[in-house]
Amino acid sequence: MRLINHKGGRMGILLVSGNMYEIISAYELPKVNFYNTSTLMLEDTAAYLDTVPRAYEAVVIMDDALSSRHDQNVSRLSELLQKLTPIRGESPVPVVLLTRDLQWKKECSGLTAQYPNLHLELHPYARPTVSLIQELLRRYSRRQPPSPSSWFRQTTGKAEAPRPSATETQQDAQAASSKKPSFLDRLRSKPKAESKRTATDSMDKAFERVSRGMSRVVAMTGHRGSGVTSSLVNVASEASKRGLSVMMIDLDIDYRTTNLYFNRFHEQTQRDEAMNASLIRTLARPQDHMITACHLKDELWLTSLGYSFQDRLLFGQYVNAGKLISLLSVLRSRFNLILIDMPMNVLGSFQEALIHIDTVGLCASNNIYSVITTLRNMEAALDKESIAYLNAKSKLLVTRYNDRSRFQNELFTPETVSKVMTSGLLDTFMYEVKVAGYVPYTEQFDAQIESDLPIVFSSRDHEQAYGNILLRLMEGTK
Missing domain, CATH: 3.40.50 (Rossmann fold)
Known part of the structure; x- marks a missing residue:
């Protein structure tokens, strides 16, 4: 030292x-x-x-x-x-x-x-x-x-x-x-203080073709530890940076990890009991979402639960598929992108809402353990009809991508992950799943949860990666 x-x-x-x-x-x-x-x-x-x-x-x-x-x-x-x-x-x-x-x-x-x-x-x-x-x-x-x-x-x-x-x-x-305060202003690193990070120039034209009048509902899912929340946070941050209005809905009420990624929300839940119950209040009164959700920055919003909220009776009353469907119908008229954090075991409780979701970002890493765990979680949580819906709506996000990982003596590429996943290991999930993109793994990736700064703002490689993923998830929107 x-x-x-x-x-x-x-x-x-x-x-x-x-x-x-x-x-x-x-x-x-x-x-x-x-x-x-x-x-x-x-x-x-x-x-x-x-x-x-x-x-x-x-x-x-x-x-x-x-x-x-x-x-x-x-x-x-x-x-x-x-x-x-x-x-x-x-x-x-x-x-x-x-x-x-x-x-x-x-x-x-x-x-x-x-x-x-x-x-x-x-x-x-x-x-x-x-x-x-x-x-x-x-x-x-x-x-x-x-x-x-x-x-x-x-x-x-x-x-x-x-x-x-x-x-x-x-x-x-x-x-x-x-x-004007923002969670990014509080945590911009010293070397980059003089030059504000902007969207990657090479991708500008692609995003210009995305209509600001469209609305897309995307659910992020996968097995525990597959990068569901980190993918949601970074895709949302990239979309907001591109000028899109974004609402994040954290339905993972057991872990509530968005509290760690967005300290602004966590601080508000400590001071305000109403914000502590944000998700419950937003699901109960969708028309009041501008009051019940947390405004993070510009057009970036979040509704989740604070760590201290533990009213299980209200969970059963409001955190269900019917309430989510009603909320989505209201949010579509206000936001370009609605992102839902729902790991595979959570998705099992919202199967009726699958038809109201445009795209599913299916998160998995490029190793055989992650592929098998994804399919086993899918089979345990969903019925056959819901798995078929999921297959049709899914786009693969290969998270924590290891460029040295191999399968049958060949590089375990994102395309190979998709092929193995749909190769018949689960007979109800056999149709081709397109690859939305991959997220390279670095030491910086783990630090983002403590820094209150999504990695898309501090790494050019990840900015490019999540920008491409965002475009693939929004394909078909004009």
Whole structure:
């Protein structure tokens, strides 16, 4: 790990955040510099400090840098604090622990008596939000004394956000009036800050031929782990970037993974109980979808459920094929593209709605396990008539494409995946399935779920891949 000497002699924040470092260091954070230039775990931090000058402004530790054993983490934090004990005449270096684990309240109450430079910042989120990280890093990078409150207060037993001061409120209002917020603006990487990513020029003509008066309903399905949600999110983002109006419907009420891809929605569900039940309310009153769904950016919308919504009675009453059919009939008059997240086991509960879906994006990887699992899930979830409908409406999306994968000593190409899938392994799924495209697998692909930035915005290869897939899914629309 090499040392950064930042402008103006400022050495920056020592960020101990594990794999989250790559994501956070890509944020646009004015007036915040990072001391380290690669990932750092808590267990390695004390040894690392022996190799570098004490020129950092603060040490910020996050959950991703901790091990699974709490006792080890406490011991390593104590070792780090002891190493950072100021020598006579030195200013103490703030050590900030940003965590959602309430166990640390008890541990830190004892440690802070001995080490007053330790500051605990608790938050109530599944992962810390962009704005939360931003505010904390700015605060400690200026060596300001920490606020006595944290993002998680024990008042009435519920998580409560701190009340901003009058000055902060005025500054926030000025910032909001000068720039319309969006989940992309919050997370655009530094190297690309000056040039906004636009649609690929070579595909512009093809998209110009797509009528803005059309409407298409596309369901994304496949076995668990086949890339159903990532495909939906990136196709939706590409369509929105191309100027199409898009509504995403997340019917995967068991996993609700769209919360992880769109932090804006997740944050709203934390604050607003009505948004927490967005999917239920949208299915119950389709005509109010502009109020009940979450507006993410431009013409990109999402209706899903927050993680804390657990009313099973309402699931049975509203999350069904009849309600979905009614919703689709309303949405067709408003959106160019309606994308539905429905893994194969979920699709089984909505078989009556298949006739109202124009195209099915069937997700599978180019390995025999994924092909067999897709067919077995299909046979278990659907009746024969529904499988025939699915066969007729499907276009294959080969996700996590491995260009070295082989089948019978030949490259396992997307076309081969389609041929094997319809070769008679399932006698009700034997008609040719066209290939919509394939998504190359890279390390970046897994990071997108933590970055709040779909990979279609950060990788030219994936922008091209999802652009081609979008065109194939919309074929026949003029």
